[in-house]
Amino acid sequence: MAKTPTPKRVRRPVLLAIAGDSAAGKTTLTEGLAEALGKDRCVSICVDDYHRYDRQERKCLPFTALHPDCNYVEIMEQHLQLLATGRPILKPVYDHGTGLLARPELIEPAEFIIVEGLLPLHTKLARTCFDVTVYLDPPEDVRRRWKINRDTGKRGYAVEQVTAEMERRRPESDAFIIPQRRHADIVVRFHPTTGRDDPPDTPLSAELLLRSTIHHPDLTTVLAPGMQQTIHLTLQRDEHGRPVDALYVRGDTPREESRKVENVIWSSLVGEQGDAPSTLGAIGDDRRSEPLAITQLMLLYHLLDAVQ
Amino acid sequence: MAKTPTPKRVRRPVLLAIAGDSAAGKTTLTEGLAEALGKDRCVSICVDDYHRYDRQERKCLPFTALHPDCNYVEIMEQHLQLLATGRPILKPVYDHGTGLLARPELIEPAEFIIVEGLLPLHTKLARTCFDVTVYLDPPEDVRRRWKINRDTGKRGYAVEQVTAEMERRRPESDAFIIPQRRHADIVVRFHPTTGRDDPPDTPLSAELLLRSTIHHPDLTTVLAPGMQQTIHLTLQRDEHGRPVDALYVRGDTPREESRKVENVIWSSLVGEQGDAPSTLGAIGDDRRSEPLAITQLMLLYHLLDAVQ
Numbered sequence: 001m002a003k004t005p006t007p008k009r010v011r012r013p014v015l016l017a018i019a020g021d022s023a024a025g026k027t028t029l030t031e032g033l034a035e036a037l038g039k040d041r042c043v044s045i046c047v048d049d050y051h052r053y054d055r056q057e058r059k060c061l062p063f064t065a066l067h068p069d070c071n072y073v074e075i076m077e078q079h080l081q082l083l084a085t086g087r088p089i090l091k092p093v094y095d096h097g098t099g100l101l102a103r104p105e106l107i108e109p110a111e112f113i114i115v116e117g118l119l120p121l122h123t124k125l126a127r128t129c130f131d132v133t134v135y136l137d138p139p140e141d142v143r144r145r146w147k148i149n150r151d152t153g154k155r156g157y158a159v160e161q162v163t164a165e166m167e168r169r170r171p172e173s174d175a176f177i178i179p180q181r182r183h184a185d186i187v188v189r190f191h192p193t194t195g196r197d198d199p200p201d202t203p204l205s206a207e208l209l210l211r212s213t214i215h216h217p218d219l220t221t222v223l224a225p226g227m228q229q230t231i232h233l234t235l236q237r238d239e240h241g242r243p244v245d246a247l248y249v250r251g252d253t254p255r256e257e258s259r260k261v262e263n264v265i266w267s268s269l270v271g272e273q274g275d276a277p278s279t280l281g282a283i284g285d286d287r288r289s290e291p292l293a294i295t296q297l298m299l300l301y302h303l304l305d306a307v308q
Numbered sequence: 309m310a311k312t313p314t315p316k317r318v319r320r321p322v323l324l325a326i327a328g329d330s331a332a333g334k335t336t337l338t339e340g341l342a343e344a345l346g347k348d349r350c351v352s353i354c355v356d357d358y359h360r361y362d363r364q365e366r367k368c369l370p371f372t373a374l375h376p377d378c379n380y381v382e383i384m385e386q387h388l389q390l391l392a393t394g395r396p397i398l399k400p401v402y403d404h405g406t407g408l409l410a411r412p413e414l415i416e417p418a419e420f421i422i423v424e425g426l427l428p429l430h431t432k433l434a435r436t437c438f439d440v441t442v443y444l445d446p447p448e449d450v451r452r453r454w455k456i457n458r459d460t461g462k463r464g465y466a467v468e469q470v471t472a473e474m475e476r477r478r479p480e481s482d483a484f485i486i487p488q489r490r491h492a493d494i495v496v497r498f499h500p501t502t503g504r505d506d507p508p509d510t511p512l513s514a515e516l517l518l519r520s521t522i523h524h525p526d527l528t529t530v531l532a533p534g535m536q537q538t539i540h541l542t543l544q545r546d547e548h549g550r551p552v553d554a555l556y557v558r559g560d561t562p563r564e565e566s567r568k569v570e571n572v573i574w575s576s577l578v579g580e581q582g583d584a585p586s587t588l589g590a591i592g593d594d595r596r597s598e599p600l601a602i603t604q605l606m607l608l609y610h611l612l613d614a615v616q
Contacts, residue, residue: 054411072414075398078390090383092398092412101411103362104400106380 020136047117055099206291328444331455355425363407514599
């Protein structure tokens with residue numbers, strides 16, 4: 001009898017949105033996830049590539065790159081829908097170095113697609129394309145420091161240019177970027193621990209607001225009483241009065257303690273063999289952040305959980 | 309009583325494909341149609357913009373721009389499907405001047421969309437997007453003359469470069485361009501009238517092969533016996549043995565005679581008021597071609613007929 005070939009199972013890709021203002025930490029978070037999942041399984045795109053105007057053209061316009069009118073929002077929605085149904089896209093490319101709109105690139109969907117940028121959660125149609133949505137919400141002074149560091153370094157601007165641009169963008173940040181926060185399943189806030197005077201190299205602490213719009217793992221089983229010092233969970237209400245869990249991970253969490261939590265989440269919740277990927281938590285130059293590692297692990301949980 | 313607003317009727321755009329080799333006359337035919345329909349109702353795109361590689365990259369590749377592997381065929385199909393359902397696309401742009409892949413452009417669908425290029429009829433999925441399909445099939449010596457004129461003029465090449473490139477492309481033209489001919493509803497062949505010695509400025513004659521894959525107008529009522537000299541219709545078989553009508557329009561057809569036929573087609577077949585658009589038949593520099601005018605009018609008939 002002839003063998004019946006096993007039908008190739010076509011999986012719908014899992015899409016994760018990481019929204020947030022300029023220099024909110026989107027790329028760092030994305031890179032750690034992409035590395036943990038591997039190039040074969042994960043592709044990431046930045047929706048700031050959907051800028052409608054180049055840098056020169058924007059100088060003559062009454063809005064900044066943050067404004068939806070400054071972006072091909074409808075095309076972004078269309079491309080997200082295509083990716084969500086497993087189809088390739090020819091993605092536009094904005095070159096941050098030259099400020100020009102460059103030659104587009106072909107993006108073939110992978111099992112996991114991470115979509116980061118300024119406005120991935122701006123419209124309802126775009127939001128419906130995602131399995132998991134994250135908003136990065138650092139305090140403004142932290143973000144300012146990050147933005148100055150990056151833009152004066154990698155992008156070659158002067159400090160005054162960066163701070164002037166941030167001021168110019170503030171009304172549009174308030175109008176279009178921050179409102180996306182309410183649509184996120186998870187709001188991540190990296191911040192200095194209040195009321196403590198940590199040594200200067202201590203990583204920032206993280207607060208993860210876990211909204212009930214998606215099914216979070218039962219962390220009460222993971223966080224043993226002994227750890228409550230540096231990692232703990234609190235039932236509270238978000239700014240809209242909705243009940244949420246808040247997961248706190250203090251910046252000075254010892255590696256061993258974080259490692260224990262990571263491995264328990266990885267094996268018992270994610271259901272994977274062995275230890276959690278050791279690349280999680282990398283913040284460049286061999287530095288590590290346990291709060292970032294736990295954050296990335298929580299997102300890995302959701303990505304793997306969303307695979308049908 | 310409050311007025312009920314009239315629901316805006318969303319029409320599916322009508323798509324016309326004009327396929328053919330390089331310098332087969334696609335742009336001239338397209339421009340006349342676009343002008344007759346008007347900018348508000350008609351948009352045209354060239355699918356050679358879907359080149360996957362720029363000119364420099366192609367030099368290192370074992371195929372020419374005519375090869376499907378040298379083009380984002382799947383993305384072209386996707387964009388044709390989007391346009392056919394009335395959605396906008398962010399179309400890639402190939403700059404013939406620089407040979408570079410440039411910044412993409414937004415194309416909003418109009419009532420009529422003309423899609424011309426080397427490979428619009430290459431795949432079945434692409435072909436299903438069109439209401440009317442045309443293949444331009446000039447004799448090779450006519451096309452060679454047109455290509456040399458255009459490429460040494462507008463595109464700045466030397467004659468030897470153009471003829472060498474034509475030779476290099478021939479196997480891929482045979483393999484990928486010419487096979488599209490069999491899928492066209494109408495095959496248009498502009499050619500010198502055989503056996504005649506016309507004055508040098510006489511426009512080329514046209515032969516239109518009208519396949520029964522679409523419903524052609526009944527031209528027997530239009531072509532009165534007195535005209536049979538210069539414009540006539542013949543029942544024949546195409547190269548695959550399928551019965552077709554062949555419409556011949558001789559290059560020396562007097563303007564008055566052509567005008568009469570045009571106006572009858574325009575009013576009785578197309579059903580429009582007044583005379584046929586006088587811009588039809590323009591071949592630049594104030595020259596006219598009656599065969600081109602009749603060809604464009606036949607296509608206008610099909611475009612207007614396809615509007616549901």
